[in-house]
Amino acid sequence: MQPIKSIRPFIEALGTEGWDIMYQTVQSIPPGYFIIADAKRGDIGNTSALYARAFFEQLNAHALTVAPYMGEDSVKPFLNFKDKWVILLAHTSNPGSADFQLLESKVTHRKLYEEVICKAKTWASAQQLMFVVGATRADKIKSIRQLAPDYFFLVPGVGTQGGDLDEVSRHALTSECGLLVNVSRSVIYAASDAGFARAAALEARKIQQQMAGHLSKLS
């Protein structure tokens, strides 16, 4: 499988036309790329099932990010699709992640994001489920890896948000299990003039080579 491209459905802001543009964009991606719809859905079961159809069948994405707040029956409908992945929000990369994700349970002494990981592991194997763990949480990523040694992490926050790719890789990239490092804004906003294609390609290549360096250390 070739490197990753991530699709963020922000063009929903353009209305119906935005959806058209998104479908056309996804259709123009050559085979062999892993397509992530970073849509952060999550609703009661019957609605989640319809969201799953929208992203997995209509859009034909391989993976979808899902918000865990509503619990098991809001996540499970996304797991009923063969060869599709759920990427559950655990510890996100934004400042507000501290508001609720760090709340520590009186009973288990685990933080909310740790509870999310521990419970979700009972819902699906590492063949169907990954977790969002922000690169801006590099100090914690080692203990999060211990909590879920077999599961892939989707790691946003490298680039514009200030996350350190080297530190994240050192702590969470193992010979058993990997990372999907999602770099969006520093690539898609690499330039706003006619030189965009080249500037974006250079930025993406830079990150890809950094990752390749870390991967080569493992083999």
Added chain:
Amino acid sequence: MQPIKSIRPFIEALGTEGWDIMYQTVQSIPPGYFIIADAKRGDIGNTSALYARAFFEQLNAHALTVAPYMGEDSVKPFLNFKDKWVILLAHTSNPGSADFQLLESKVTHRKLYEEVICKAKTWASAQQLMFVVGATRADKIKSIRQLAPDYFFLVPGVGTQGGDLDEVSRHALTSECGLLVNVSRSVIYAASDAGFARAAALEARKIQQQMAGHLSKLS
């Protein structure tokens, strides 16, 4: 203002055509109805801002449901729109709501949904913010009302999900503050044959009259 109609964007499952149908549906609603997009969005700031534009400006909904997991900077962009409402998930009506929403903080001894209410009250007044509190939580709705005496609650779970409208109204409808009771499936699935319009109207009227009875006791 007339009674409430709620829009659930499940037709996203139909892809671009679904969005067209949704826009047309919303446009066909006469003026004077309060339109809620029950889309449960929530993402990092720049993406939330674009979701807000999609629902408040493109779709022209009056209110949007928002998931709190990612914290303050994922919610605030939705609050930058004049005469628009954020309806934040607090204690939802589905079985999975027990998975994380009931996690009790070691520090404050408040449950996660109580933390969400207490923090969000510092982000916006009752003129911009409401909370989702499921009717299936009727046993708790009295204490939730004490936590947020001035804020409207959006109450799903009456009807198909088994919530008791009378009990909810008794505990949470006050002369200062109200409830938006959202009954979806028992209305939209009232019949599947040619008699649908009449069956749906009868079901909606039944709920409306029950609510009117509770409102009249307050005046």
